[in-house]
Amino acid sequence: MRGLDADIAVVGAGIAGASAALGLARAGWRVALVDAREPEPWSPRQAPDLRVYALAQASAELFTQLGVWPELLRRGLHPYRRMRVWDAAGGGELGFDAADIARPELGWIAPQAPVQDALWEALAREPRVQRHCPERIEELESGADEVRLELGSGRRLRVRLLVAADGALSPTRERLGIASATHDYGQRAVVAYVGHAEAHADTCWQRFLPGGPLAFLPCADGRSSIVWTLPQAEAERVQALDDEAFLRDLERAFDVRLGALTSVSPRASFPLVRRIAERFVQGRIALLGDAARNVHPLAGQGLNLGLADVRVLLDALGEAMPARDPGAPAPLARYARSRRSDSSIAALAFEQINRLFSNDHPLPLLLRGPALGLVDRLVPLRRFFAAHAAGWR
Numbered sequence: 216m217r218g219l220d221a222d223i224a225v226v227g228a229g230i231a232g233a234s235a236a237l238g239l240a241r242a243g244w245r246v247a248l249v250d251a252r253e254p255e256p257w258s259p260r261q262a263p264d265l266r267v268y269a270l271a272q273a274s275a276e277l278f279t280q281l282g283v284w285p286e287l288l289r290r291g292l293h294p295y296r297r298m299r300v301w302d303a304a305g306g307g308e309l310g311f312d313a314a315d316i317a318r319p320e321l322g323w324i325a326p327q328a329p330v331q332d333a334l335w336e337a338l339a340r341e342p343r344v345q346r347h348c349p350e351r352i353e354e355l356e357s358g359a360d361e362v363r364l365e366l367g368s369g370r371r372l373r374v375r376l377l378v379a380a381d382g383a384l385s386p387t388r389e390r391l392g393i394a395s396a397t398h399d400y401g402q403r404a405v406v407a408y409v410g411h412a413e414a415h416a417d418t419c420w421q422r423f424l425p426g427g428p429l430a431f432l433p434c435a436d437g438r439s440s441i442v443w444t445l446p447q448a449e450a451e452r453v454q455a456l457d458d459e460a461f462l463r464d465l466e467r468a469f470d471v472r473l474g475a476l477t478s479v480s481p482r483a484s485f486p487l488v489r490r491i492a493e494r495f496v497q498g499r500i501a502l503l504g505d506a507a508r509n510v511h512p513l514a515g516q517g518l519n520l521g522l523a524d525v526r527v528l529l530d531a532l533g534e535a536m537p538a539r540d541p542g543a544p545a546p547l548a549r550y551a552r553s554r555r556s557d558s559s560i561a562a563l564a565f566e567q568i569n570r571l572f573s574n575d576h577p578l579p580l581l582l583r584g585p586a587l588g589l590v591d592r593l594v595p596l597r598r599f600f601a602a603h604a605a606g607w608r
């Protein structure tokens with residue numbers, strides 16, 4: 216079509232949106248990337264970002280395809296080679312090793328800021344990407360053949376597809392009137408870095424407690440990043456503790472698995488809500504990343520699901536390249552079908568696990584220990600779960 220400003224606009228340049236913009240540009244599409252924030256420069260000397268992700272193998276494969284993986288490794292991603300999961304009340308322990316998926320590592324621990332920075336750098340070198348940051352969409356009109364946008368500066372854009380990757384509270388999703396099935400867990404996730412007397416041994420640890428799971432993720436500097444899920448009131452209580460009292464509470468909650476806890480960074484906490492958008496595609500607009508769904512962090516899969524969206528979208532739009540119409544209905548329908556069903560299954564599975572383990576009712580208690588022990592002893596079942604954690608299924 217004549218007079219288009221770009222083939223695709225991506226709104227939201229978080230890790231999911233930035234990866235989508237990069238992948239789409241590398242596939243030959245002209246991309247306009249819009250974000251409300253300006254890119255923040257990152258330096259290895261700055262205080263580590265409290266937002267830390269466990270990246271699955273499938274996500275690492277996407278970053279390799281996008282050409283940013285060597286940069287990410289240089290920026291201090293740390294491999295994890297083992298996972299240990301155990302239950303405070305029901306007993307039973309489950310372990311996965313990299314050997315279960317025949318790889319040297321199960322995945323990588325990555326703080327948000329260096330990953331975001333590497334993507335921004337790659338985008339700045341990409342001639343097919345025009346960046347509009349900081350900018351917001353003020354007007355949006357979706358027609359049969361194109362999407363028309365007006366940005367805060369008054370700049371107008373005409374594109375054939377809009378990808379909305381503007382986060383959990385997605386203003387674009389709201390503007391389109393796409394409802395989400397929502398469930399408030401009544402929990403908050405408290406995050407921080409902690410030092411410990413014993414080495415983390417490149418292991419992700421997760422203990423299920425009646426109030427919610429507690430995870431320790433191994434970092435490059437020898438500390439662990441914690442995600443401590445607690446009922447709202449309990450989260451507020453531990454957030455108000457001084458560092459010493461916080462560490463002693465955390466040590467007990469973690470069953471002193473890594474010896475005495477020796478230090479804690481500043482802490483932050485996030486409310487936990489499950490949301491799944493009723494539709495992932497509406498006309499020429501596709502939702503991606505947290506704009507499409509939010510899941511419980513207990514399996515560390517939220518961003519991995521967003522990056523799976525990117526992989527499936529790139530694949531689906533490959534079909535649309537000959538006709539140069541990325542907003543054509545058939546590939547978008549394929550994307551929506553595949554990603555909505557995968558997201559619903561994942562979100563509900565994490566919710567059931569949270570419900571089963573985050574309580575001390577006698578019946579679930581009787582099931583939990585034997586269930587974990589059984590999975591641990593049955594090698595094919597363990598491999599099945601390990602492959603899921605790697606994002607390959």
Ligand SMILES: Cc1cc2nc3c(=O)[nH]c(=O)nc-3n(C[C@H](O)[C@H](O)[C@H](O)COP(=O)(O)OP(=O)(O)OC[C@H]3O[C@@H](n4cnc5c(N)ncnc54)[C@H](O)[C@@H]3O)c2cc1C
Pocket residue numbers: 226227228229230231232249250251252267268269270350351352380381382383386404406442485503504505506512514515516517518519520521
């Ligand atoms: C405690 C906790 C632990 C987690 N741990 C893990 C983990 O181990 N592994 C994992 O895979 N996931 C994890 N997650 C999930 C993960 O944080 C999210 O899935 C991921 O950050 C979502 O990325 P995104 O790019 O979709 O959205 P965001 O990172 O929210 O990015 C949205 C972007 O949109 C922009 N934006 C917003 N509004 C506008 C607007 N009006 N106009 C223009 N731009 C706009 C924002 O500036 C931002 O850049 C965790 C989440 C929590 C809460």
